[in-house]
Amino acid sequence: xxxxxxxxxxxxxxxxxxxxxxxxxxxxxxxxxxxxxxxxxxxxxxxxxxxxxxxxxxxxxxxxxxxxxxxxxxxxxxxxxxxxxxxxxxxxxxxxxxxxxxxxxxxxxxxxxxxxxxxxxxxxxxxxxxxxxxxxxxxxxxxxxxxxxxxxxxxxxxxxxxxxxxxxxxxxxxxxxxxxxxxxxxxxxxxxxxxxxxxxxxxxxxxxxxxxxxxxxxxxxxxxxxxxxxxxxxxxxxxxxxxxxx
Amino acid sequence: xxxxxxxxxxxxxxxxxxxxxxxxxxxxxxxxxxxxxxxxxxxxxxxxxxxxxxxxxxxxxxxxxxxxxxxxxxxxxxxxxxxxxxxxxxxxxxxxxxxxxxxxxxxxxxxxxxxxxxxxxxxxxxxxxxxxxxxxxxxxxxxxxxxxxxxxxxxxxxxxxxxxxxxxxxxxxxxxxxxxxxxxxxxxxxxxxxxxxxxxxxxxxxxxxxxxxxxxxxxxxxxxxxxxxxxxxxxxxxxxxxxxxxxxxxxxxxxxx
Numbered sequence: 001x002x003x004x005x006x007x008x009x010x011x012x013x014x015x016x017x018x019x020x021x022x023x024x025x026x027x028x029x030x031x032x033x034x035x036x037x038x039x040x041x042x043x044x045x046x047x048x049x050x051x052x053x054x055x056x057x058x059x060x061x062x063x064x065x066x067x068x069x070x071x072x073x074x075x076x077x078x079x080x081x082x083x084x085x086x087x088x089x090x091x092x093x094x095x096x097x098x099x100x101x102x103x104x105x106x107x108x109x110x111x112x113x114x115x116x117x118x119x120x121x122x123x124x125x126x127x128x129x130x131x132x133x134x135x136x137x138x139x140x141x142x143x144x145x146x147x148x149x150x151x152x153x154x155x156x157x158x159x160x161x162x163x164x165x166x167x168x169x170x171x172x173x174x175x176x177x178x179x180x181x182x183x184x185x186x187x188x189x190x191x192x193x194x195x196x197x198x199x200x201x202x203x204x205x206x207x208x209x210x211x212x213x214x215x216x217x218x219x220x221x222x223x224x225x226x227x228x229x230x231x232x233x234x235x236x237x238x239x240x241x242x243x244x245x246x
Numbered sequence: 247x248x249x250x251x252x253x254x255x256x257x258x259x260x261x262x263x264x265x266x267x268x269x270x271x272x273x274x275x276x277x278x279x280x281x282x283x284x285x286x287x288x289x290x291x292x293x294x295x296x297x298x299x300x301x302x303x304x305x306x307x308x309x310x311x312x313x314x315x316x317x318x319x320x321x322x323x324x325x326x327x328x329x330x331x332x333x334x335x336x337x338x339x340x341x342x343x344x345x346x347x348x349x350x351x352x353x354x355x356x357x358x359x360x361x362x363x364x365x366x367x368x369x370x371x372x373x374x375x376x377x378x379x380x381x382x383x384x385x386x387x388x389x390x391x392x393x394x395x396x397x398x399x400x401x402x403x404x405x406x407x408x409x410x411x412x413x414x415x416x417x418x419x420x421x422x423x424x425x426x427x428x429x430x431x432x433x434x435x436x437x438x439x440x441x442x443x444x445x446x447x448x449x450x451x452x453x454x455x456x457x458x459x460x461x462x463x464x465x466x467x468x469x470x471x472x473x474x475x476x477x478x479x480x481x482x483x484x485x486x487x488x489x490x491x492x493x494x495x496x497x498x499x500x501x502x503x
Contacts, residue, residue, distance in 0.1 A: 076408075099414055
């Protein structure tokens, strides 16, 4: 689905963000990208979605079908929800369809169904500032989904939420994951979240990128975080991050 | 619902109205007592009397003439100003060339350039409209241009990742974001239009409130001059309120920002 080979990127001379990193995401996978602030996670996303161009290396989306022009080929959910404040929830969610010049009327029943599944059916005529943080994130996520792209890049979607809401969102997302049929690359700095949601985790660090597999069957429930296995995995991951830093 | 609206209105404007009534009363009293001679400052009742005496020529001839100049001038200013603002937004070279000219156009004293307009357009309505446009288009250009510049960069990037082109981004993001600034410009501009039309009429006209007030000041009829001023000011206020109403309608959803 996504393949990044020997990617290098600098913000001007001497300000290398990363050098020769490679990663891949297979179709249907949920892959997390973790790393401390400033490690270039968001920059990597902007390279994949085409807002930035790499200095070296290649980014292959959909088996090479998209190489040069990448804008408009993945669903991208930025850190801030960026819901347009003058549009209702429904109109915000319809935005990708408008951009793609699709017939909104035809898609409306399907969009409404998704709104229900996202718990936003009663709020479709509400404006973003009338929603709670969790609802805003869900609306932004649904908007990303409505791009209809196979690969979704989610940049810390739950980063700004309180821990209770975050927990609710986790169980909601885990429950939804089976029917989504999407491929996700997910940025987070919450290790628990990364393990709970992902099939694999990439740790991005100044000296390169490390892959780490999560051996947990799906479907998963949020209660897993209290199991011994989970806690062991978390320790292992933490050790991996700390150890390599020295 | 209705009573709360009245309450809100009176809490918003109550004090203003009280002060106006107080000032007008003091004014009337001062003139009545002869503290200030009536030919220097006519009393409010005399102004009102003059307004009534002249109501036919004022309301049937001069006010429509001025209103006509204001509306034509405003329409041209808005069209040209918006086009220029949008053009400058889309084209850097255009912006670089035009911006200095725009500023220069605002440094020209109107009184100095008006004779030229009269030389070009004679005493026709177009010399007045030219002055009106010169005063009124600048706020439109600047508010359009600045409005289109306001932030929105993150929204822009988001739409780019959805595969949007420049035009789509302009329509979906930049226009809605620019609307509040544009409407502020519109409000300013419409008031300037009244000022511009009046100045134009002062400098050479055969009708209009500016012309009327000039003629009356020539014959030292201060009450009639004040009556014309009163009408001009009311005209400006009404036009301003109309745009404010439009603004409120258009920005209904924007109150959610």
